[in-house]
Amino acid sequence: MTRIQLLPRKTINQIAAGEVIERPASVVKELVENALDAGATQIDIIVDEGGKSRIIVQDNGHGMSADEMKLSIERHATSKLSADEQGNWDLLNISTMGFRGEALPSIGSVSRMQIKSQYISGEAWELRVEGGRISDLQPCPPFGDSGTRIKISDLFFAVPARLKFLKTDRAENMAISDTLKRLAMARPDVGFSLVSSGRKSFTYFAHSGKDAGLQRMGEVLGKNFAENAMVLDHIRDEVRIFGFAGLPTYHQSSSRHQYMFVNSRPVRDKLLHGAVRGAYRDFLARDRHPVLALFVELDPHQVDVNVHPAKSEVRFRDPGLVRGLIVGALRHGLAGAGHRASTSIADYALGKMKAPQFAPDRSTIAANGAKAFPQQSDFAENPAGTDFSTLAARHEYAPGEIQDESPALELPLGAARAQVHETYILAQTTDGIVIVDQHAAHERLVYEKMKQQLAEGKVPAQNLLIPEIVEMEEAAAERLLSRTDELAALGLVIEAFGAGAIAIRATPALLGQMNAAQLVRDLAEDLLQFDAAHSLSERLEDVCSTMACHGSVRAGRRLGAEEMNALLRQMEATPHSGQCNHGRPTYVELKLADIERLFGRR
Ligand SMILES: Nc1ncnc2c1ncn2[C@@H]1O[C@H](COP(=O)(O)OP(=O)(O)OP(=O)(O)O)[C@@H](O)[C@H]1O
Ligand SMILES: [Mg+2]
Known part of the structure; x- marks a missing residue:
């Protein structure tokens, strides 16, 4: 030995x-x-x-x-x-x-x-x-x-x-x-x-004053981050959480750019990262991560830094309090920023916009589907090409329908002016234009509305006049039927209809007119990816994005002026509607000043 x-x-x-x-x-x-x-x-x-x-x-x-x-x-x-009078080293x-x-x-x-x-x-x-x-x-x-x-x-x-x-x-x-x-x-x-x-x-450089933190962030993470971040500062029970959290639209493919500090010490802490993930969960796809710098300040007795030789981990006396505070502070900030999409997206759009190579004539505009303009075919059917009153009558939406004094101009998302490519809504605000991705916006609205209705009890369902019978593989039907109660809570009422078929009795009222059969088939496909242990409400964002795909405002559907304006007003009234469930923006805004810059007027 x-x-x-x-x-x-x-x-x-x-x-x-x-x-x-x-x-x-x-x-x-x-x-x-x-x-x-x-x-x-x-x-x-x-x-x-x-x-x-x-x-x-x-x-x-x-x-x-x-x-x-x-x-x-x-x-x-x-x-x-140092030791105190009794010789104790704290x-x-x-x-x-x-x-x-x-x-x-x-x-x-x-x-x-x-x-x-x-x-x-x-x-x-x-x-x-x-x-x-x-x-x-x-x-x-x-x-x-x-x-x-x-x-x-x-x-x-x-x-x-x-x-x-x-x-x-x-x-x-x-x-x-x-x-x-x-x-x-x-x-x-x-x-x-x-x-x-x-x-x-x-x-x-060394900074002083109250903006020192923001100035340093700009130096380290770039000016772009400073412009796309919200400032947080919350205190509860003598714990202060402050810092800068990136807007959900400013996301990254890894969590490498999440900086956490406890009493000015940089730390890598699972609890803190978990809290951030929880707070952003509703705004980002699973594989996207926000950029942020969060500082936790608390009485040194409330945190033990003597956990790891490199001191990069800490142990909190009350982890629940710290976690709750971080999630609360971030959610609060995110709710306030719901109508703020990343400025870098507008910059990106500006960078992409180029002067056309040729002068577009009316037919190119029409072929591109700018619905506010009379289309080529209308002129063909109407050789005189001048009778705009009959054209206007045949169109769901015609130029001049919204007058310049429309009160909607004053609203954040403005007054709908046109729908282009049956996908984007063009709206005018007092000082710019807003382009809305109707599908992404609708997906977010469906999600927020469903969350709210679920919290209130149940999602209202709209009964179908005649139940719709959908045939599918037996296994797919089984998967759906095993979730009958959960689906009913989400407003989709289905029942067995012999082997390999399902009868749809009702669909979620908030989706409006829809292709129920396709929705049910797609949901059966989704269920294949879902873990049996997870409830559908835990996977609500996925369910909602599938539902929104079949709802009435999907991409590729023509919207009337009223529908467009209704969507804009709903977005304004809905928290977090600035980004879709996957963190992509639902709209971009170009200020007149930016447009003027594009044309070299400034
Ligand atoms: N740059 C410095 N300026 C002045 N004093 C220093 C400097 N670096 C080290 N010291 C002195 O040397 C001591 C030993 O440094 P060392 O980094 O080994 O230990 P520590 O900082 O006390 O603890 P730890 O091991 O946790 O870093 C310090 O306590 C400090 O008094
Ligand atoms: Mg040292």
Whole structure:
């Protein structure tokens, strides 16, 4: 049997490094956090070869005296914890980024580390640690005001096995940049710069004042995000949730751009991500993710950060409260933003719009289906081509039907002017035009209405005069019949009609005239994808999008003026109608100013 022995210091530190220093980005994180704890207002970072060959972090914090510097590389030595009069060390009252006293000795045990620090008194010292071997402290020439400059060369040279786990320089650079961005978002009052392999990656200036946070967001996530985000700020039970949450129309394919902070510490927390997913569930398809930066501030005693050596996970005393607050704050913001679609979509549309290559004549406009104009065929049937009064009578909707003084112009979605391609409604507002995707809008309306009717009890059904018999595969009929009660609660009343057939007795009233047979067939198809354990109301968005596909306002159906205006008014009255169930916008607005820009009038 092997005898128990105490491990040498170097080995102990390398074991700790295994947990805390996973890759170059972890070194950057630890050094920058130390700089923040030292009260720095400017932190400059230089890395080479993805941080593998060199990392330099320089700060203008308070620096270290000679004695502090010697202690800083000792394990379990920290200036960030203190004991009360009874000698108790409170691990639940942490207001600094660091507190474990192990980052520097860990880094020093696996790399070549040089620390230069100038204390506020003016003295400056230098210390080197190579693979855990500590050299003597040397005085060095002062390098300006107080501050610390730490250089790490040849990371992991002392533990070559680790090198094999490193990714390409590009991937390591991205991880470094991501780490820094998170820290920079948490501290808009501090300036940051990153130079990577001699190239400037970014420079963020220190900001002050109440817009500091938003300014930093703009620097880090781009101006586009700042313009497409809602500002949140909620306090309940001494927990504050604030930050910036992207509109649902500003979605991404991964949750990589969800930044969470607890008491200014960047964290990756399942609870917080789950809360965000829950809040956006109704607005985004499952594979799309919002962009946001959320800050949780609470009494340090309400949260334990001593959970993981890298301190990226936290444990809340009252997780339910924090989750509820986040979901509440986001939902509240989303309800307010229901009528705001992403501005970048209007920008995108503007970018796509080009002056036509040829001058369109009337027939091209007609062929493109602009219904407000008399169509080519009307002229053919009516060779004189002048009798607009009879044309107008034959059209469901004719030019001039809505007068310029229409009160609807003042409403957010304006007055319907035309339907084009039997898919889009063109409406005029006081200062622009609105283009509505009638199908997407209707899908959202059906969903919101059904949710509301379900909450009130039951979705009203409209009985069919004669039940409609639909034949289908026996298995499909079985699938539908096993959900008879659930479907009835959604306003679709079906019953068995012999083997391989179903009788439809009633359809949801809110869908209006519809192709019930096709709806039932499509629902049978949907059920194939649904987990038997899930109720239909849990999959309501899918059910509703199938239903809306067969409702009266689907794409490709002509709408009369009244129907169009009714749809616009319904959208205005319905929360969240700015985007469809899958996060696509239901309408875009072009301001007159934008249109004027298109034509070079501005
Ligand atoms: N940039 C710096 N400026 C001033 N003092 C520093 C700096 N970096 C480290 N120190 C001092 O060295 C000590 C040790 O740093 P180290 O990062 O190893 O531990 P820590 O920050 O206390 O805890 P943790 O291991 O959780 O980061 C710190 O407590 C601090 O007093
Ligand atoms: Mg530290």
